[in-house]
Amino acid sequence: MNPLAARTAAIPPLDLTGKGGFASLGPAFFTALQPTPLPQPHWIGVSTDVADLLALDAGWMASDEALQVFTGNARLPGSTPLASVYSGHQFGVWAGQLGDGRAILLGETPGGLEVQLKGSGRTPYSRMGDGRAVLRSSIREFLCSEAMHALGVPTSRALCVTGSPAPVRREEIESAAVVTRVAQSFVRFGHFEHFAARGQVNELRLLADYVIDRYYPACRSTEQPGGNAYAALLQAVSERTATLMAHWQAVGFCHGVMNTDNMSILGLTIDYGPFQFLDAFVPGHVCNHSDTQGRYAYNRQPNVAYWNLFCLAQALLPLIGDEEQAQAALVSYKTVFSDDFMARMRAKLGLTAQRAGDAELIDHILLLLAKNGVDYTIFWRRLSHAVAQNDFEPVRDLFADRAGWDQWLLSYSELLALTDKAVAAHLMLSSNPKFVLRNHLGEQAILAAKQGDFSELHTLQRLLQHPFDEHPGHDAWADFPPDWASSIEISCSS
Known part of the structure; x- marks a missing residue:
């Protein structure tokens, strides 16, 4: 179910009549073309935050028309779809002409946001590819775009993901999906x-x-x-x-x-x-x-x-x-x-002022984390709570090298003593997320989605939209990865 269906609003549908954008550069920069339709589209996920950013009407967003538009099956008035050409170095080697091989820019809003479909079919730049994206990669991009934004990392956004039973061949036959991406610009080096x-x-x-x-x-x-x-x-x-x-x-x-x-x-x-x-x-x-x-x-x-x-x-x-x-x-x-x-590492440590020993302290803890193979996200979150509660034993338990940890903690405590503990704890809990999009969490959401169950995706999306909150009852999503997580292989194939 589209989570926007229950919302009400009185704002017009997506307006792509913005002028002076990438399309104004002329035909040397792109090829104008329409997306290739997909059969039997259905909703997979929607970001209400991005819908609000685009001033989208909730009723329209819940409609079949919106579903068809964001699958590439229908065209909005004012839309000028195009695929841009570019070149580049891939893995350090000049690859020559590349381009939007499966992405089509629908147009630009009057507020200057570009709206692009990824997985919408072949373009002149597909280089023998099919121009499609598959369910697994589309879900990952949708979730991570919004997760990164919530973490404060500059990123493109993702409005929605739609799916189709249309088969797409990768290492195996998978189903097609389209992710709608939003950014001020998709211009690249x-x-x-x-x-x-x-x-x-x-x-x-x-x-x-x-x-x-x-x-x-x-x-x-x-x-x-x-x-x-x-x-x-x-x-x-x-x-x-x-x-x-x-x-x-x-x-x-x-x-x-x-x-x-x-x-x-x-x-x-x-x-x-x-x-x-x-x-x-x-x-x-x-x-x-x-x-x-x-x-x-x-x-x-x-x-x-x-x-x-x-x-x-x-x-x-x-x-x-x-x-x-x-x-x-x-x-x-x-x-x-x-x-x-x-500056970011000092915030993760709750240090509100720059001091001479900061660099050494940060280098030392990163070396200790590497030496002991400590979980990166869990360490920083536990350290945040340790400062708030003045109890460092749960952090100490993460280290095999207890003596090394104790030595570092002594140095850290000396710097921490120069900062108000409540201020430090608040800074740390707002700098060190409890939830990130770990591979195994994404994999679990994908496996359920392949069976037509999108509840895991929607739960994960909700947690990632507010990664610094505690979300009582959802500690399992912030726990250590299972043993099988290390066997997940993610490649360029998508």
Whole structure:
């Protein structure tokens, strides 16, 4: 059942008559086409938060018309569906032309939000693919988009998931699904690489000017170093990306496919494929079964992002005009990442002020977590309660190396003593989630959904929308993963 069905509102249906968006760039940037319909569509999940963000009428959202629209079977007035072209580096290798192989942008709201269907059929950029998405990957993207938003991590959003009995071949035959994604923009590093690689400088400039004028107008300021708006754009994107990486590392999130075509020009988390939240803290953990070289391991993500930014810098070089200025625009990345990451880790520790011993304390606890294979999310949540209740034994129980923990706790207590305990506990409980989208939780929701039971998905969605709340009676969703969780394999196939 669509959870919006019981709500009432008097707002008009989805308005996609926004002007001056990506479609205004012209045919060199996309192919106009309609989604390919799917038979017998049905609702799987809806985010009321995103529906409210889009000012959607609840009655219309519960209608068959909405179901048909968000499955790609019907078109809204004002909609201008298109698939964009881009290129990129995949696993560190130039892959040439790529593009929206199964995503179709329906249009843009007057408020500047793009609405996109993923899994809506073949496009000219499908590269022998079927243009479809399957139930399991669509559920994972839907849940994780909204979970990341609730955690405060910059991300694309997900309005809904619809399903169809239409068969889709992957490793096995699976059923089709479509996820409706929402973001200010889906422009990627790869869009710039595409036109730079082809020597299409006019199109490259048009794209850069569009992004600057629409999303980074401060880059036009004459106060920017050298007065170079394109160098300023590169620096702004670099710093947003650094902040995003700090978010990911602090919350223990692994993206899994950090190709340049999956990197947002707005510093958003996009393209949820083989992602994972860490269970045991293993810095070198690789969540993507397809990543045989471990390029996108958790502890490599900040450096990979910097490498991707270097690719973006090369793409923008024809506009920047000076290699040294392009390199200079990337210099602030490491400082912004370090400062932001440290600030987030201090919040996780309840430390309200920056002090000399912070870095050593943080490094020490991360080493201890890795050495003891401690569950990342459970550790931080238990530590939060330990500070609130002044009882650290439940945290100590997580460590085989009790002496190492005791030594760290002594150092931590000295810094904690300089902070009001109530303030520290409140900060920690609002910084360290009780619930994250662990792989086994997603898998359980998917297995039930395959049997037509979406109750587990809806329960999990509700918990993830408020991850810092206790949710009495739902402790099982915040417990240690079962043994079988380690055998779950998530790959690029979806």
